[in-house]
Amino acid sequence: MIQLVASLLAITLRAGTSLMYATIGEIYTERSGILNLGIEGMMLMSAVTSFATVYYTGNLFLSILVAMLVGGTLASLHAFLSVTMRANQVVSGLSITLFGSGMASFLGQRLGPESNSGYLVGLVGSKFEPIAIPVFSLMPIFGAVFNQDILTYIVYVLLPVSWFYLYKTRDGLNLRSVGENPQTADAMGIDVGKVRYMYTIFGGMLVGIGGAHLSLSYAPGWTENITGGRGWIVIALVIFSMWNPARAIWGAILFGGINAVQFRLQASGTTIPASYLNMLPYLATVFVLVVLTWWEALSKRIGAPSALAKSYMREEK
Amino acid sequence: MKKSGIILALVVFVLFTWVFFTGWGLGPSKAEAGETQKAAFIYVGPIGDLGWSWEHERGRKMLEEKLGDKVKSTYIESVPEGPDAARVIRQYAQQGYKVIFATSFGYMDPMLEVARDFPNVYFEHCSGYKTAPNMSTYFGRMYQPRYLSGIVAGKMTKANVIGYVAAFPIPEVIRGINAFTLGARSVNPKAQVRVVWTNTWFDPVKEREAAVALLDAGADLIAQHQDTTEPQKAAKERGLLSIGYDSDMRGFVGDSVLVSPVWNWGAYYVDTVKAILNGTWKTHQYWGGLKEGIVELSDFSPMVPQATKDMVAAKQQLILNGSWDVFYGPVKDQSGKEVVAAGAKMSDSEMLNMSWFVEGVIGKAGK
Incomplete structure (x- = not known):
């Protein structure tokens, strides 16, 4: 039993890492009032480019930089469209997803070496290996927490730091005020456009690391559609964690662990219909949405940023 | 100016309808020899x-x-x-x-x-x-090479637990699992096949997670009915063996893939x-089937001993010369009930509608 819980915890954290990166990234973006639905496409693009980088250079650090660059570039495109051009953010985000997934599979068939007729599929590159932290990794059950790869350790730190930054620093306050009420923020002397650009791009970089974690650690190598819809799960996760990075960990564990749990139940011979388990995280998200809609006082405190997905123009009231 | 605009619009409209209805004017061509x-x-x-x-x-x-x-x-x-x-x-x-x-x-x-x-x-x-x-x-008749690959799996498993990552509970997949299990148990009656449904043909991450769950449940060999090589890769990372599918996956994963039933x-x-x-x-x-060559068994990994290869060859010969096929009786279902009596054989339509597991499969065939 203890062993089962331990192995569940291990796989859940591994599965949840890319979700956590992307969720934290999207929380930064949405907190500034920008809704980015391009996550799926951005994750795919980062996954394919970072794997190609590691395949040719063998340098994992460099490939993470490439993933951040690609994620950030696509996000800056979204920022340009939604901040500067004041385009519809939903349409802009969706077009980035469509572009990204198409482009990623195209690159997956072109970036590979001649010997593999240009395909990246089926190639093996270096990957992030788990690093066991002495003593801690030997703990019963929770040992798995300390036997992860470096990206997961970084996300352990990123979660509380992001919470602190958002709620306990002046910059975080500025960021939140831009998402809640850009007019007031503007009057206070905050450059709304600059803040939105900054956090959309920063969020995109984190989403990029999330994509890279898939192709460099979780399912090493490139296979088409490696995200399998995880970019959409992230959108639900942001709502589930009520735009608070500290809560993102519970959502990522719930969403990340659900497959691990249901496959293990099947493997052990127990049969709870998989569909019910697969529904759980989404039901939880619907529940959060319903509560936030009905309970106005609560939604004012922990709900969506008021100016989410609304473009800001100084002349408008 | 206005007139030319109308004419232009008309031309565009006519062009569009023409393209729309004729598909670039290339209607169904008539068959002519030599063309x-x-x-x-x-x-x-x-x-x-x-x-x-x-x-x-x-x-x-x-x-x-x-x-x-x-x-x-x-x-x-x-x-x-x-x-x-x-x-x-x-x-x-x-x-x-x-x-x-x-x-x-x-x-x-x-x-x-x-x-x-x-x-x-x-x-x-x-x-x-x-x-x-x-x-x-x-x-x-993919079930024929699947049976043969089952023989290899039954011989090579040490834990007597084989994991099977499967896409959807439809007859094609169930037939494959049954044939594979019959093959494995024909040489190793203690072998059991544990099935995990992923409910997807193609999701690299899910397929891998399912394989890891099976490995954690004690399986030391992974077979699959999916569209990617992830389950095989997951087994390899643990230093364990696997059976491929679709294509000769040994070429993409390595010698830990013992053999693959493949399409041709x-x-x-x-x-x-x-x-x-x-x-x-x-x-x-x-x-x-095997006789027509549309399905076959790939080459073996060097890890497979000659004696096992001979066993496979013997069974393959029986299938090729038509004297025996996989679902010849006696075949028992999961509960131990005899479904095909000794000496009887399943008809094609029975095989095409198969919705139950044979004895030795751990898992649920229905929804």
Whole structure:
């Protein structure tokens, strides 16, 4: 039993890492009032480019930089469209997803070496290996927490730091005020456009690391559609964690662990219909949405940023 | 100025309707001997999956190679099953393609719908059961090489627990699991096969998670009915063995893949297009096996001992000469009830509708 819980915890954290990166990234973006639905496409693009980088250079650090660059570039495109051009953010985000997934599979068939007729599929590159932290990794059950790869350790730190930054620093306050009420923020002397650009791009970089974690650690190598819809799960996760990075960990564990749990139940011979388990995280998200809609006082405190997905123009009231 | 605008609009309108209704003016071409014919292939996944669609693509290349300039072919990847497929199939029919191969079960109804509108085009649907005067089905008895790969698995497992990552609980997959289990238990009665359903044909991460769950549950060998190589890779990372599927996955993963039951569509594609060129094509429901060569067993990994290879060869010989097949009695179901009596054999339609597991499978066959 203890062993089962331990192995569940291990796989859940591994599965949840890319979700956590992307969720934290999207929380930064949405907190500034920008809704980015391009996550799926951005994750795919980062996954394919970072794997190609590691395949040719063998340098994992460099490939993470490439993933951040690609994620950030696509996000800056979204920022340009939604901040500067004041385009519809939903349409802009969706077009980035469509572009990204198409482009990623195209690159997956072109970036590979001649010997593999240009395909990246089926190639093996270096990957992030788990690093066991002495003593801690030997703990019963929770040992798995300390036997992860470096990206997961970084996300352990990123979660509380992001919470602190958002709620306990002046910059975080500025960021939140831009998402809640850009007019007031503007009057206070905050450059709304600059803040939105900054956090959309920063969020995109984190989403990029999330994509890279898939192709460099979780399912090493490139296979088409490696995200399998995880970019959409992230959108639900942001709502589930009520735009608070500290809560993102519970959502990522719930969403990340659900497959691990249901496959293990099947493997052990127990049969709870998989569909019910697969529904759980989404039901939880619907529940959060319903509560936030009905309970106005609560939604004012922990709900969506008021100016989410609304473009800001100084002349408008 | 205004007048020319109207004329321009008219011209555009006429052009559009013309293109829309005729598909670039290339209506269904008439069959003429010696003329180059065009063939289109529709794939459900990317050809880069190294599995299902990859194998069909290999078949298409063989067709081009064997028939040279008598046939020109094209393909389209990742076409979703359902209404979208009808649009794609219709487009090819309108563009003058003589034969269209649709390579996934969910293309069945869309293809039938289009086939009615294009009596001069030949439609070939893989893995379905509906036909029309100009539409046939084709598939292979994959259960035969699966049984043979089961023998290898039964011999090589030490834990006597084999994990099987499976896509959907449909007869094709269930038949494969049963044949594999019968094969494994024919040489190792203690072997059990644990099944995990992923409910997807193609999701690298899910397939891997399912394989890891099976390995954690004590399996020391992984088999699969999926479209990617992830389950095999997951086993390899633990230093454990696996059985491939679709294509010879040893080439992509390594020698830990002991053997793979593989598809060999090329032979069928060549024969079918030849029949169309010669005017001998008739509606058919093709279900070839090892004998016809549409399915086969790949080469063995060097890790497989000679004695095991001989056992496989002996059984393969029985299947090839027609004296025995996989679902010959006695066959028991999961509860131990005898479903096929000794001396009896299952009919094709019974096999095509199989919805129960044989003895030795741990898992649930239904929803």
